[in-house]
Amino acid sequence: MNDKTKGLIFDLDGVLVTTEYNHFVSWKKIAKAIDVSFNEHDNEQLKGISRADSLKKILELGNKAISEELFEELLAQKNEFYLNSIKKINRSNLLPGVIELLQSAAQMGLKCAVGSSSRNARFIVTKLELDFYFSTIVDGNDVTFPKPSPEVFLKGAQRMNCQPNECLVFEDALSGVAAARAGGFMSIGVGNPLLKNVADVYIDSLTEFRLEAYA
Ligand SMILES: [Mg+2]
Structure with a gap:
């Protein structure tokens, strides 16, 4: 735990x-x-x-x-x-449960970060009008080694002033779950059945996630 x-x-x-x-x-x-x-x-x-x-x-x-x-x-x-x-991406492209989870995190005083291999992560977060929720965005421009290196998540944790074992990493890819594990993070696999036996916790969608159980 x-x-x-x-x-x-x-x-x-x-x-x-x-x-x-x-x-x-x-x-x-x-x-x-x-x-x-x-x-x-x-x-x-x-x-x-x-x-x-x-x-x-x-x-x-x-x-x-x-x-x-x-x-x-x-x-x-x-x-x-x-x-x-x-260019036309907007909030209608968000996956279910995102806003609710980010709002719960804010209410509970938890920090949130984006840890993405994409060099366009900032652009997309802004298009989605989510900047407000994230204390930092670590993207493909900030790291030397891509996932499964834990670098992207370690940078995110560091910028939030958190230790890896105080963070949860939400991922939909095997390389991302491997990166989380390599960095000492608890991984939450989302929406990719291949992660069922690989991630520490698996959920089909963020709507299933109960943050209260972890904070
Ligand atoms: Mg992904």
Whole structure:
């Protein structure tokens, strides 16, 4: 059991908001441009990993080698496709239970952080009008090592002045749960049945989570 919880750290994609489909469609365009077939099943492998590692996976899938120059160009292009597709993101894209949980945390005096591999996490949090709830956002621009390195969560805890064993990490990806474990955090797996036997606690949706049991 955790020590008394003082901070909550949330992954962004798949926990607070659904942008997985936006990513998928953007990567599919990139894959098509380099003549690699890419479907939703392949897309599962990209969850929770960085943009560069995602492109490496796609190249592996298609058994392709490309120049460093084209690699960088495709990364930029993917981000452009993605940013265009999320320009209209708003609170209707939030997953169920997010606002309620953030409000409970605020009422109970707990700090909240975002810990995401995305370099666009700040942009998305602002579009969702959630800045108010987070004392810090750690994103892909702030870390050297992507999940499953615990760096992103350790930074979040540090910025909230909390120890890892005083925080809960909410994650929907295996790499994220592994990162939480490596950092000494209690992990709450959300909405991904693959996490049922991997995360410390598993819930299908944040609506099921009872914060009072941990604080
Ligand atoms: Mg995620």
